[in-house]
Amino acid sequence: MVYEAAIFRDMWVKNRVKNLPNSLPATRSRRIALLIFVILVFLVYFGPTLFSGSSKKATTVCLQNELRRWESDFNLYDVSIKHDLNEKSETAALPFVGNGNLGVVVGSTISSDVLHIRYQQSVLSLAIPYVPIAQPQIHGFTAKEARVVHFKEGQVYRIITQSKGSECVTITQKVLAHRRRPSLLLQQITVTNTGTNPARLTVSVPGALQWKESNVLKQSKLESNPSINEYTLTSGQVKAPSSARGEEFIMVSIATYPSTKSLDIAPKSTYSQWVATVVKYSEPSPYSEMFIERHKRIDQEAKQEMEDLLGAHGNDFSSLASEHLDEWTQLWVSGAGQEALIEGEHQPTPAMMNSTLYYLLSSVESTPNSQEEQHKQLQEAGSCYGGPATWYDANFWRQVKTEQELADVVRLWLHTLFKNGCANQLDAGAHGVMQAFLLSLLGVQHNKNYLAVNADPRKFTHDLHIYHIIYRSYYLDLAVLSSSKSIQIKVTPRDVKQGSQVRKHEMLFACDAGCGTDPVNLKQHTHTFSLKYTEPQQTPFLFIAEQPDSLVDLRKYIHYSDIKYVSMPQPPAHSTVRLPVTFWLTVVFVIVGFHLFLFKLIYNEFCSGQDKYKFRV
16 A cells, blocks of 8 residues: 555656646747846845845954954953944943043934033033034945943944945944043044955034024134145034023034045055034023123134144044044053953943943043153042942943933032042042042052042942052052952052152051051052951051051040951852652663563564564565
8 A cells, every 4th residue: 555655746846747748828928027026025034135145244254353453352341332233232331432621422324323411510511412423434335333441542433344246345433532632523534445346435523403592604724734724613502401590501612634635546556534523602691792702712722722723734634533542551550450250230340341431431520730740649549438338339330322321421520529528639630530430349548648548348349450549659559359268469669659769657557456466568569368358347448657656546536345357258058958758769660661661562562463464575
């Protein structure tokens, strides 16, 4: 029967194949129509994959290759990357640049790139309907995009890879708000064409975005430099948020060079262009007869600064970008880093700590004082920081997705630092904010004669490294080691950093909780103290001073009944689970029964089945 069924199936298949031509339409026109219909269906479903698959793949590969240059910095949490290749990048830092006077988000849409200026409490919270971010574009190419925030450089990189077929064009747009020149926003656009065909590049600055109270003027070429094309001057006013003084306005003047440019990028070549924007604005004031005169003065200031820049640097602002980078490098001589192996319940991730500090530094201005003057000002720290430690307070560590959320986080930090005795640091600009931020992490407080660390050591679940806290004429490095429940201290005289001779000094002294033991001389090597705490009242768990007598005197004023070590985390107890005897008997029965059944199958197959096939012909 089985053999006959197989013969019948083969005959049916042969007949269907033989009669297939007869099933097609009889007329030629109908056959052509059917063929066209099949081709159209094929193109609809498989055409996009066939014709654009290679372009999309080339675009993705080009973008991945470009992002590799930041791989090492990304692993050190010095950069944050948001791109189209990974959904997890949605939690990346907001691509924001600022210098305390102006700020802007380098977003993926024009409406998200509006300019923000400082208004009230030194926060960049007032939006100006003007888009200063240039929009480079290669026409006719498939595109993918990434935005890289480099915390240590104070810059945002916008990477656009575009491809047609297997050819790829890469646009790298670097954006920075100059650290030393508060009115200056710089952009460098670099285009690399690795293909064999020219690519048409268009660079445009959107400018005023539905800004009714503004007008745009075209400024002619500079007489001192005829190669400089015209620049635009946008002048207008914005209404200040409601205040007790009534209706007020802010005058704004923005000069941009250049505003629009189009050219062909030759095959196997690289092209670079700078875009400069100067932003000037006034303090809020009511509309009066003097309003127009003040507005003209703001316009003149913007024009003068732009023309000075163009006259001194021409089309190349590389030296200004290097100047900005040097300032940010000095700013990050101090800093903090956190272990990333274990995520605590309240403590921030390393990426969130660096991004929060970056938002803070980008929202405050730098003072014109020299580095020596800043150090002298920060040596007299007053009573900063006098509040609870911020390291394990979740209120200070938030995911920021919009400019408003960024302003709220910055406002919270600045208000907290000011209320807890850090006014002197805030007056010192960005360098002072960095020092106040570091002191607040562990609740480190300056007193008249000593430094006290007030955080609760029992809450430490991460390793935390704080480096270059300025105390008197020294740099302090603190390292919390949660695994060994200890803290390490390293002291470096600031004179060593200056390159001068080290003065003969006793260095600093330290003692742990309660100062029950003699002060330890902190020479130029690392010292380790076990984490302890006092009961019933918690007191600082570490004290540092220039004179040992200052620490010995503390014993008279610190009241406690006991000093305890912070206990090591205990592994969870392993309880033995005993299963009932009936369970094990059931398991044995199932195993034995299965093997007996298997043996019976084998026996029937090879023994009793022999008579069945013995007489078959």
